[in-house]
Amino acid sequence: MSAGVVxxxxxxxxxxxxxxxxxxxxxxxxxxxxxxxxxxxxxxxxGIITHVxxxxxxxxxxxxxxxxxxxxxxxxxxxxxxxxxKGLWQTLLEEGSKWHGxxxxxxxxxxxxxxxxxxxxxxxxxxxxxxxSVRRKPSRRKVEEAEALYKSL
Amino acid sequence: MTxxxxxxPDFNPSYLSGWFIFNTxxxxxxxxxxxxxxxxxxxxQRQAIAEDKFDMIYANPYDAAVLVREKGFVPIACPAGKSDxxxxxxxxxxxxxxxxxxxAGLRISATKDPDVNMMCMIMLEPADLDRDNTTTQHRDSxxxxxxDLIRGEADVGFxxxxxxNKLSRIVKSQLKPLVQSQIQVINHVLLLGPALQHRQVxxxxxxxxxxxTPAGQSLLESLSFSAWDKVEPEDTEFMIDLMDxxxx
Numbered sequence: 001m002s003a004g005v006v007x008x009x010x011x012x013x014x015x016x017x018x019x020x021x022x023x024x025x026x027x028x029x030x031x032x033x034x035x036x037x038x039x040x041x042x043x044x045x046x047g048i049i050t051h052v053x054x055x056x057x058x059x060x061x062x063x064x065x066x067x068x069x070x071x072x073x074x075x076x077x078x079x080x081x082x083x084x085x086k087g088l089w090q091t092l093l094e095e096g097s098k099w100h101g102x103x104x105x106x107x108x109x110x111x112x113x114x115x116x117x118x119x120x121x122x123x124x125x126x127x128x129x130x131x132x133s134v135r136r137k138p139s140r141r142k143v144e145e146a147e148a149l150y151k152s153l
Numbered sequence: 154m155t156x157x158x159x160x161x162p163d164f165n166p167s168y169l170s171g172w173f174i175f176n177t178x179x180x181x182x183x184x185x186x187x188x189x190x191x192x193x194x195x196x197x198q199r200q201a202i203a204e205d206k207f208d209m210i211y212a213n214p215y216d217a218a219v220l221v222r223e224k225g226f227v228p229i230a231c232p233a234g235k236s237d238x239x240x241x242x243x244x245x246x247x248x249x250x251x252x253x254x255x256x257a258g259l260r261i262s263a264t265k266d267p268d269v270n271m272m273c274m275i276m277l278e279p280a281d282l283d284r285d286n287t288t289t290q291h292r293d294s295x296x297x298x299x300x301d302l303i304r305g306e307a308d309v310g311f312x313x314x315x316x317x318n319k320l321s322r323i324v325k326s327q328l329k330p331l332v333q334s335q336i337q338v339i340n341h342v343l344l345l346g347p348a349l350q351h352r353q354v355x356x357x358x359x360x361x362x363x364x365x366t367p368a369g370q371s372l373l374e375s376l377s378f379s380a381w382d383k384v385e386p387e388d389t390e391f392m393i394d395l396m397d398x399x400x401x
Contacts, residue, residue, distance in 0.1 A: 035252050036276055038336040040395060051391075053337045098398065116278070120398045124390065132394040139281045140253075 004061070005110035012078040016071070026078060029111035033059065039115065039135040045128050047072045056135075061108035072133075077106040081153040092121045093128065102138055102146035114143045155186040156208040156349055159201070161341060162192045163213055163266045165319050166294075171375030172211075178372055179209075182359040183352055193293060195265035208346040213237070214339045215267035218393040221386075226344040228389040229357045233380040236340050238314040239272035240333045244302045245326065252279050252332050255309065257286040262298045262307035265291055271399055272334045273311035296320070303327045315377075339392050342384055357383065 007027040014022050039059055042051040052067050060067065060075060067074075084101060091099040100118040107113060115135035122130045138146075158179070160172050169191070176189040187209070192198035201207065202220065212220055214237060220226035243249060259282055263270050274283065290307065292298055298310035299320055314333055317325075343360070345353055363369035364380040373380060 034335075035279065035332040036334045038272075038275070038334060038399075040336065040338050042391065055335050055337065118398045120394055122390070122394050132391070132398050134395065134398045136275055137279045139279050141281055 009110045016073050025110045027110040031113045033137040042132050044130045075105045077104040158187050158209040159190045159207050160211040161213040208349040210344050225347045228342045228384040230360045230381040231340050231342045231384050232378040233382040238334045239269045240312045240314045241331045242310045245329045255280045259287040260308045261289040262301040263311040269313050
């Protein structure tokens with residue numbers, strides 16, 4: 001069992017788009033996003049986290065120091081099908097517009113939280129310098145719809 | 154030449170004299186003439202901004218985006234330790250304690266403060282509420298929102314947190330905050346227009362040094378600031394990206 005994981009858990013090996021693999025331990029414990037919380041983060045062009053706000057730290061269960069310098073995909077929950085993120089890079093880089101979707105995120109303690117995520121490319125002098133993401137509390141109805149959809153993929 | 158200075162209309166009226174004192178201080182520091190033009194109407198001020206009437210603006214995050222990206226303004230300072238947070242408020246006797254208790258048909262009373270309204274609409278999303286299933290009446294001031302709630306003429310009011318907290322105790326006793334944003338990273342910012350940017354370094358230095366003298370501290374207090382923090386252009390670019398991200 002991984003340190004910091006709370007409750008009954010299962011072991012899952014995650015494989016990421018860059019070819020790296022990581023073993024994670026997941027539980028069925030949901031941490032509801034408190035009302036009013038907006039999670040903000042920024043990454044460099046390679047998806048490495050450079051800035052997080054306090055709400056991100058609190059909801060993820062990681063410390064700020066543990067998050068900065070890590071790839072953003074450390075938050076990806078194994079229940080999120082890769083296809084759910086398929087349009088992300090195309091939307092951000094090719095179309096130059098916002099990507100948004102309902103996302104189940106993995107906490108450090110193995111639990112999860114649902115968010116409505118929006119990502120935008122940070123363009124300076126026609127060059128992508130990084131990405132900004134904001135995650136907010138979705139309605140229960142939207143979460144249930146997303147959950148059913150992702151299970152069917 | 155007289156430079157024109159304005160302040161976002163969401164400033165609290167109790168700091169009105171503080172901004173006039175600030176304007177006088179600015180003239181003494183720079184040896185230039187400044188004219189302070191205050192508005193209580195977002196639309197009128199925006200129209201004046203569109204007509205390039207200002208050289209210095211203490212702007213809310215939403216307007217800062219337009220000023221930086223479309224008008225060539227540069228950010229120089231922001232109040233230390235302050236972030237803009239929004240608050241959804243109901244009448245004290247309403248039997249709702251969470252956003253999820255609100256339902257379609259909601260009557261919203263709001264100013265035209267764009268970032269506050271945007272954040273509050275986001276905070277209604279957990280209840281599946283949006284522009285299509287709510288109605289909004291716009292008022293000129295936050296005090297009028299409080300009146301709407303107390304009279305039962307609106308179900309919720311959209312407030313800037315700082316402004317809500319400055320309402321009188323009697324008014325607040327008849328109201329109840331339902332939810333407050335916790336975004337922590339957006340704030341008002343002081344911006345210089347193209348005609349004033351040749352004085353950027355000295356104005357910025359004077360602002361940052363304001364906290365070092367008793368007179369400066371007194372002036373800061375009259376604006377409810379503890380100090381000015383330096384703002385780099387990238388800090389504001391990040392905030393603008395964030396505002397773009399929120400605007401869906």
